Amino acid sequence: MEQVTSSSLESENDILPVPPEYKINIEKGILIAxxxxxxxxxxxLIAENxxxxxxxxSARNTWVFTILGIVLFTITLFYTRILEILSPITLPFLYxxxxxxxxxxxxxxxxxxxxTNDGPIYTIDRSLLAALIGLIIMAPIYFFAYRGIENIGSL
Structure with missing residues (x-):
């Protein structure tokens, strides 16, 4: 039978979990973006996490639900004229x-x-890059949703 000493117990308790090597996006960056x-x-950012x-x-489902949500959101904006009731600034708060x-x-x-495991996080720069990409993709959608379908020919 092996004898257990206090020094062997201390060395076993000193082993810390290895922090994750991958970086993630935190809440603040995701919401700003x-x-x-x-x-x-x-x-x-959520799919990347x-x-x-x-x-x-879950990453794939994030994209499916995002695309469906954007399509439904855009159709709603086009056909309900909700922007006549609400200020356009309410939309960013909503999504x-x-x-x-x-x-x-x-x-x-x-x-x-x-x-908690001391895993690294991405800086806000990465969130701002995602925001720029999203803005480039979403700007035409917002523009046409705000102008309305009947005004597209009069650009």
């Missing part, structure tokens, strides 16, 4: 709120675990 660049920017966490199916709910429901615990 979403507000500036639209739901595409939020989807870029899912891929980092090894949840490829940032939706992305925030998705983040809290699907990634908050994973991100907190990553940060």
């Amino acid at each position: 979403t507000f500036i660049g639209g739901p595409i920017a939020g989807a870029i 899912f891929n980092r966490f090894g949840k490829e199916t 940032t709120g939706v992305i925030s709910l998705c983040y809290y429901n699907f990634q908050d615990k994973l991100v907190k675990t990553h940060l």
Whole structure:
């Protein structure tokens, strides 16, 4: 039978978990990117986090639901004339709120675990790049949604 000494117990307790090597996007960056660049920017960062966490199916679902959401959102803007009732500035708050709910429901615990294990995070620069990409993609959609289908020919 092996004799257990206090020094052998101390060495076993001194072993710390290895911090993850992959970087992730945190809530602040995701929400800033979403507000500036639209739901595409939020989807870029959330899907990237899912891929980092090894949840490829969730990353794919993020894209499917984002594209469906944008299509339904755009159709709603075109046909309900909701922008005549609401100020256009309310739209970024609306889709940032939706992305925030998705983040809290699907990634908050994973991100907190990553940060607890001293995992690295991306800087805000990466979020701003995603915002720029999202803005380039979403700007024409917003433009035409705001102008209306009947005004497209009079550009």
